[in-house]
Structures are given as structure tokens and as C-alpha cells.
Amino acid sequence: MTVPTADTVTNATATPQEVQPYEELGLKSDEYSQIREILGRRPTQTELAMYSVMWSEHCSYKSSKVHLRQFGEKAPKSDRMLVGMGENAGVVQVSDTLAITFKIESHNHPSYVEPYQGAATGVGGIVRDILTMGARPIAVMDSLRFGAADHPDTARVLPGVVAGVGGYGNCLGLPNIGGEVVFDPCYQGNPLVNALCVGVMPTDRIQLSAATGVGNLVVLLGAKTGRDGIGGVSVLASATFDDDGPARRPSVQVGDPFAEKLLIESCLELYDRKLVTGIQDLGGAGLTCATTETAAMGKSGMRVYLERVPLREPSMAPHEILASESQERMLAIVTPENLGEVLALADKWGVLATAIGEVTEGDRLVISWHGQTVVDVPPASLADEGPVYHRPYERPADLSIRQADPASVLPRPATGAELRSTLLKLLASPNLADKTWIVEQYDSYVQGNSVLFQPEDAGMIRLDEESNLGVAIATDANGRYCAMDPYVGAQLAYAEAYRNVTVTGARPIAVSDCLNFGSPEDPAVMWQFSEAVRGIADACQQLGTPVTGGNVSFYNQTGQTAIHPTPVVGVLGLMDDVTKRTRMGFTADGDRLVLLGT
Amino acid sequence: MARVVVDVMLKPEILDPQGQAVVAALARLGFDSITAVRQGKRFEVEVDGELTDARLDEVRQAAGTLLANPVIEDFDVRVESAV
Amino acid sequence: MARVVVDVMLKPEILDPQGQAVVAALARLGFDSITAVRQGKRFEVEVDGELTDARLDEVRQAAGTLLANPVIEDFDVRVESAV
């Protein structure tokens, strides 16, 4: 194969006037100018692709950052927090020797395009986040929202999503211990697929993502890199290939849970043998994100040789290799002495491992491809110093009208017959109906530690067979409440998850959230978002449980119509003795029923 | 009655974990002249009555709507002939 | 390099729930001239070097040992030709 020439740093310096498709890549003209200013020249094509993905809403949190700060500022004091927000997932201490990490994340849009693979890779992604922290993943949950139950497209999306969540999680050997299924026409073109994973680790095995130690090697573990999920940067393709080059640019990622299972086992063995000094999973924005974030976190430089990256398709261009979202990959930082052992261990599990670069002096990320330098940037400018927006927000104009029409004005059933028909209507509603046909597609027994699972209000997992220490988790959300009042609605979701954990006997200690909203460019949506965040942060303070991590998903809307604001809240509780758990059902004849609360 | 075959294969650039697992197993078993395997689906479709152009078209449409997901798969429709 | 195709289908007497599900779904979608569907697997196998009889035999053996389970499946090996 002859190597096509790439747009190099030298070339970029020499051709400042070249017109670049930054708008097609989703960058605003002031963002583009900012990039030129940072670099002191125009970006190379590869650099432009990297900035475009790293400065996207998805990676940079540019619209949500200013609001999310409240989670830190208002956080109640907790001496359990070993790792806070900022790393891949927060870590909380649960005993002298054990720590827990958990997080919830969305994979909404991909699940609409290809329900099975979208949902499957959503599970795969959150599991890698947990693995990255040094934890063994021990359970998953899924919080799902679809359009009307009787809409034909729901018949396409729902079975695929459920099969995908199950197909991936079951194959990894992760018990599914709970979740939600909600139907509402507002999710018709924007189903929500939020997956949660929880993992456990000895406190001395926590891993961080910083690339440190000049001379240490950067090792790529796992699957070969293909053209998965590079839809965003495909506009650059025409500049690289002539017309007969590869035409299709799939933005769909295909999951390989078997590869991920091997990745999990090999990484856990790497951690136990203390063979890595830093590690980061590859998710959105693939290698771009992993290299810039590890370098920025370590406040170091990095040198990467792209031609060493094992490719599924040899014709891939540098920007494609860097933007690829091929699944089941991790990036590890390894000392040169340990490299041999790392490669041998990976080989034992049948996992591909390749040294693709090294940690360097200074603060530049330099990437070459067949001897041509295609990237030379300060990594922090991509990872941490992206644009931050204070987007305008404004209370939606129709909110007062909505609020003027509360449930309390609806007619109440007055007779026995009316009551009966109301009850039957409720029982027949898809949102209240039995979910067995969904949850029985998920393995709830694997690992042999599932103490509570469907149909219980919260899932509970035993962590230690000797001490019977365990954790309970529940996720909840109510988009309709939030549409009426996002501040109170988010707090109600929080309170519900909190209660669901508490009724098992566990004590809530931490919160993770997944904030699903419409377009941040719509001031009404931005208002809903800011209110929901404020609601959760205030609730954290009142209830004394901090947010340890989460995820924001914007642009869940069709045309001008956004979904209901849907913050999903997951609460984690600690159970000192899982044999003392309280089940949901009646246990003995003659027991009294007592109603607590208002 | 006629028999039409629809072959559905993952697009070449889409990851095919099954094919990869198969080729690795074949190598372990010593079948080493086999260098690559891709796994897809084969549907044998029976069509009522004579195989008119319209009916064949219907099969093609069925393939594009249900048998294959064009986002990740290519398909090929052909009238079965003795091999 | 040569490409050999291996088709693997469930034996006719073995229930094929996938095929049945497909035909039911097609009927719901209004494709009613399709009366039966059976779903099997198609493997595209790349063979190194020239396709000698010995190499083709190797593929046949691979099909009988690994690609198909003779308890429930039949297989067919053929050299790919343009359609």
C-alpha cells in the first residue's frame, strides 16, 4: 500500500489560507478562531477533527458545565468519597477494605438508529467506565423510555433495545438487578436508553487516568480500530480519498461482548499485579479523547505513532483512526520494564495489546503517521479548556398554562363502579403493567450475589460472603412531573430512588444521575435543565448524599419539540448485613398494614 | 411456487465478531489455509405462485425492510438454481 | 486467494423458530406472497493461494467439523461465482 500524504503541521503552517470545513464539523467560527489562536496557525485536518469531537457538547459539556458545578459546590460533606467527579466515575468507600464505583450513562440516539447495537454498546460503554476505575463490574440496571406502547415504531425499537441490553449484559455475566420502562409519546423519536453499572474494588486498587512518568509507554488494549462511529468527521473524507475510496461511513458501532469480557478479566489481572500506572477506557471520541485526557490529567506530554494502531481497515486516514469509536478498547500507561509482562498477560486472555506511544517531557501531544507529524497540540486545550457557554435560559411561556391544569381538578371516581373502572384503567396502562416479559430477558442470578432484584423496588448485591456487606441501588425519573416543574420533579425522582433504597433496609450514601433533555440552544430547555440540576443539588444537601458522577444527554428532540425534561436519578445505599434485607411482598398471614407519611 | 435466496452480510467495514471467532478457532484446529471468515445469514424464501417480476420485487423489498438492516448490512436476492 | 461460500441450514425436520418469526412478521407487513422462510447461516471463507482440490477439501472438512453441527444441520460448500 502506498501511504497517502496527510495534512502535516508543516503543511498547515505553510498554508494558512486553506479553507477548512469547520462548520460542517459542528464548530462555530469563534471556536475555529480560538483553535487557530491556541495553535498559532491553522489546525491540520486531523487536529481540526480532534477539536471538533472534543469540543462537541457530548465530550465538552460546554452548555452544562456552569450548572453542574453546583453538584460540587453544594455537595454535603462525605468522608466516604475517595474519588470525586472528574474521573470516569466517582468512588465511595464502603468498608475498611472495599470501595464502590457506580455511574449511569445514556445511549439514546444510537438506540433509535439501531436499537440492538445501540443499547448493547451503551451497556458496554458504562461497564468500561467502571472497569477503568479499578473495579470489577458486579451489576447493571437499565432505565428505558419509549414512545406510545402501541406505536408501530415502538415495536421496532423496544424489542431491539431490550435484546441489546440483555445480549450484552448477559454475555458479560453481569446480573441485571433493576430499572424502569416508561411509555410516553414525547419519546417517540427519542427513546431514552440509560444504563447503570456498579463495581467493587479493594480500596488499594483504585486506578486513575493520568499519564505520568516520562518514558512510560502508552498501550492500546482490545479490539482493532475500524470506522465505527466516525459519522461526525466524515466530511473530511473527501479531502483524503478520491471518489472511489470507501464510500460508507457508518456511525453505528457494533458491540462484541465476548471481547469486552476478556478485556475485563485481563484488566483486573493487570491491576492486581500492579502493572499499569494509569488507564482510560475508549468511548466517545475514541483515541482522541483517551490520549488528550490522560495526558492532560497527568500534566505531561505524549507521543503517539498512529501507524502502530492495529486497524480493521488498512485504508483509514489519521483523523479516522483518532475519531473512531470502535468498542472494547482501553488505553493503559505502562512502565517499559512491565511491558513484556503486560503483553504476555493480554495474550493469555486473547486480547490484542500494542504499544503505540510514550509519555514525554513538556505539555505537547504529538502524533505522527508514517513519519509525518499530523498533530502537535497542548492536550489540555482539547480536554479541559474547551469552550464554556452560559446559554440563555428562560421559563417556558406555556408553563403557567400547564401548571394551571393540575391533576387535582380532574373528576374523582364517586361510585363503586367508577372506582372499579378507574382501577382497571390503571392496571391496563403500559406504564404500570407487569414488566416480566422484559426483565426475564436479563440474567439476574449470575455471580451468585443478587439478594434483591426484579420485581423488588431496589436491587441489592452482596459484596462479601463473610461479612454479608452489600449495596442497594434504585433508579427513578418522572418526565411528566419535571415538565410541570423541573426543580420539584427532579427532587421527586431523587426522593423516590432514595425511598426505594431505604425500604430495603439500606442507608443511601451516594447519587449518580443521567440528565436527558432537549436542545440546550432552546432557552426553555436550558431553563428546565438549570432547574433540574438545582433541584438535585439542593436535595443532595438536604439528604446528605453527594453526586459522585453522571452524564448529560442534550438534543433529545424532534424538530422544535423536545422530550419532557427527564433527569434519571440513581441512589446507592449501603447494607451492613444483606441477610436482614426487607422484601417487598407480604411475608405472613395476619400482618398489619401501616401507611407512613402524608 | 418458487424459492428465492436472500443472503445478508454485514457491510465490509462493520465489525464481525462471529467471523473473527470462527477464523481463530479454525486456525487452532489447524485449518491454516483459511485466512478470513465473515458470517452472515441466509434466508430461503418460498414465494407463492409463479415468480413474476413483481413478486421478486416484493422479496427485495422484504429484504430491505425486515431481513436486513441497511444501516449495517448488505443483502443480495437471487433465484435459487441448482448448484 | 479465493473465496468459498459455506451455507449451513437446519435440517428440514428441525423446527426453525427464527424462520417462522420472520414469515409471521412479513405477513404483518403485508408481504403475503411469501409463504415460508427458513433462516440459516452463510460463511464467506477466504482461502490463501490457489484453490486446489486439497484446499477445497480442507474447507469441506472445516464445515463438517466446526461450521455445522451434523446432528441438526446440513451444509453446502461452493466456490463463489459472480451472480
Place this chain on the structure above:
Amino acid sequence: MSTRIGVVTFPGSLDDRDAARAVKLAGGEPVSLWHGDSGLKDVDAVVLPGGFSYGDYLRAGAIARFAPIMESIIAGARAGMPVLGICNGFQVLCESHLLPGALTRNAHLHFRNRAQSMIVESTETAWTSDFAAGQKIVIPIKNIDGRFVADDRTLDDIESHGQVVFRYTNGNPNGSMRDIAGVSNAAGNVVGMMPHPEHAVEELTGASVDGLGLFTSVLRKLVAA
């Protein structure tokens, strides 16, 4: 000296730790065996655990069947060593032709996870002597390729020789022919079953403790031998 029961880990095995826990709770000594090794470490019996070996790609159990360790296990099984295949392990044993029939996609095409009732039909095997014939037990199932199939002659044959070990009752969860949940070889030392006895060994986490019987049966037999 305690009785050693090997539990094999293939790439993609999931219930290996659970099988080891069950062996221990029953009073045996679990010994982990690696797919790539060929020695059996002097174990007295072997459990092939559940999971998705090799991702269940191609066919469930088809690739694991050719793992190096399987040569020793096949030889041991032929020589009378007790072998239990659970779920994916059952699939591996059928693919190895140590057991008759095959396991195919569930008739409803879905993965199914539930606590399932079944009847113990044969107490003559190495793994079921602690049960009473006709005993009804509850054990979880969780699989997508669990539908047992074989031709009519084979089915008649194994029924007449008492090789049907477990039969589903109160509803067939996957369309298995003649409601078969587990079978044995003619000698009774090799048993395969889709339900997961290792997930029915503790009240706290299992659907029952009925699964312990399989492990206590084989331990009793081995001690007596």
C-alpha cells in the same frame, strides 16, 4: 482428604466462580481448570459451567468443544469420570458428542431467566442419587439457546434407557422436545442440564437450595468409591 472437583474456565465462562462456590458449600474442594491446559490436576470429577464461551459465536459450545482441556475431559468421561455440564457446559457436551442431541435457539427466540420447576426423572446418574425419583425441584434457568432437540429415534432411545434426567414441569420454558431439561449418557456419569443448580444453593441469593443435591450426590458417590 477432600474430594476435588474441577471447574473449567473457558474464555467467556461466567458461572465458574458460582460452580466453585456450590462445590464448596456441598463439602467438596473446587479446583479451577484452564481451557488452554491439558492436565486435569488429579480431580475426581469435572463441572463445565455456564456462560457464553467464545461469545456463543457460531453455535453455543461449538468453539469451546475444541479447547485443549476438552481432550482430557472427553477421555476421562469415556473412562467413567463424573462430568456435569450446566447450560453452556451442556451445550459443550452435546457438541462434543458425549451427550445425545443438540441445543438450539429457544422457540420464543428470547433469553429467558426465571425460577423453573422440574421433575427429577433419573436418580441413577452420578449427579442425582441424592434426589428421590419424581421429586419436584425449582432451579433457575437463564439461556437463549436452551431448546433440546434430537430426532425421534434418539428421543425414544434415551427415554427408554432412563437417560432423561430432568423434565420441565408447570410449563416448558423454551420449547424443548418432550420437555427435556437434562440428559445423561448411557453410563450415567456424564450429565448435561440447562437449569443452573449452582444458582440454587443459598436461600439468600437462589431460587431454592435444590441445586445442592447435584453436588452432594457426586461427592457421596466419589467418597464411597
